Amino acid sequence: MSDQTELVQTWPEGFRAGFVAIVGRPNAGKSTLTNAMVGQKVAIMSDRPETTRRAIRGVVHRAHGQLVLVDTPGLHRPRTLLGERLNEMVSETLGDVDVVIVCLPADEKIGPGDRYVIERAFETRRPVIAVVTKRDRLDRGALAEKLIAVDQLGDFAAIIPTSGTVGTQVEDLVELLIENLPESPPLYPPSAVSDESDEAMIAEFVREAALEGVRDELPHSIAVVVEEMAERPRKGGGTTLFIYTSVIVERESQKSIVIGKRGERMRRIGSEARAQIEARLGRPVYLDLHVKVSKDWQRDPKKLGRLGF
Numbered sequence: 001m002s003d004q005t006e007l008v009q010t011w012p013e014g015f016r017a018g019f020v021a022i023v024g025r026p027n028a029g030k031s032t033l034t035n036a037m038v039g040q041k042v043a044i045m046s047d048r049p050e051t052t053r054r055a056i057r058g059v060v061h062r063a064h065g066q067l068v069l070v071d072t073p074g075l076h077r078p079r080t081l082l083g084e085r086l087n088e089m090v091s092e093t094l095g096d097v098d099v100v101i102v103c104l105p106a107d108e109k110i111g112p113g114d115r116y117v118i119e120r121a122f123e124t125r126r127p128v129i130a131v132v133t134k135r136d137r138l139d140r141g142a143l144a145e146k147l148i149a150v151d152q153l154g155d156f157a158a159i160i161p162t163s164g165t166v167g168t169q170v171e172d173l174v175e176l177l178i179e180n181l182p183e184s185p186p187l188y189p190p191s192a193v194s195d196e197s198d199e200a201m202i203a204e205f206v207r208e209a210a211l212e213g214v215r216d217e218l219p220h221s222i223a224v225v226v227e228e229m230a231e232r233p234r235k236g237g238g239t240t241l242f243i244y245t246s247v248i249v250e251r252e253s254q255k256s257i258v259i260g261k262r263g264e265r266m267r268r269i270g271s272e273a274r275a276q277i278e279a280r281l282g283r284p285v286y287l288d289l290h291v292k293v294s295k296d297w298q299r300d301p302k303k304l305g306r307l308g309f
Helices: 003-007 030-038 081-094 112-123 140-151 170-179 198-211 252-259 261-281 301-306
Strands: 016-023 056-062 065-071 099-105 128-133 158-161 223-233 239-249 285-293
Touching: 016 030, 016 081, 016 112, 016 170, 030 056, 030 065, 030 099, 030 128, 030 170, 056 170, 065 170, 081 112, 081 301, 099 112, 112 128, 128 140, 128 170, 140 158, 158 170, 198 223, 198 239, 198 261, 239 252, 239 261, 252 261, 252 285, 261 285
Parallel strands: 016 065, 016 099, 099 128, 128 158, 239 285
Antiparallel strands: 056 065, 223 239
């Protein structure tokens, strides 16, 4: 059944659908929450700030409503042209949604960055829901204190503590969001979970694996480009999908870190990324990785444009 055919369907009276922006400062648990609500992985996750670099849509289906979640890059004080463009991306997203979620980590103090995000969220004049993420990291007493502190930050439509990791109150949040959406037919077919292309997700899986275990400024300096995807004949018949991918860094010293001693880190990156790629595509692949240096690409408008920013 084609997507177009799937959209030609009936839906119950009072069905609600719309777009929900998920915002917060870097590393606030936005992508973990997005994946938990969708029910499968549509956004990569890392404990490194600024992991998300695109507005990623994930679709949540219920019998009485449909959420289109837009996971955004963390709002932050930009130090590079890339950072400025990521903030602009968040602003564009906020201009065209029905509800805004502000993610506030339970185990971290509320700071100026959180207050800035909240201010931007209320500027939309849409319902703003405060989600206290990572609630599993606090005991009941500390969580109660956190919720009181959040309540003092603004006139939220609701405040709900969740844990995307263990699933606590995720379904309660889904129901609350649907209640705040306008009546509308479904916006996506029932089978859709994301509008991310296979090529985009392949690049993200490689970048996620490359972020694991690196330090200091290197996470911000890593970008990934899928150069080519091609079917190659296989001995005995059939074909193998060859994926040629470049891991981009800014300096030669970073290149050696990504490759690792005797190529050990590069092999681990390839192994972890390939497992996720094969799970998504449902077939074996050959993943060819190379590391390239593009000096100061985060600050160069032409290089950013070539990388899709």
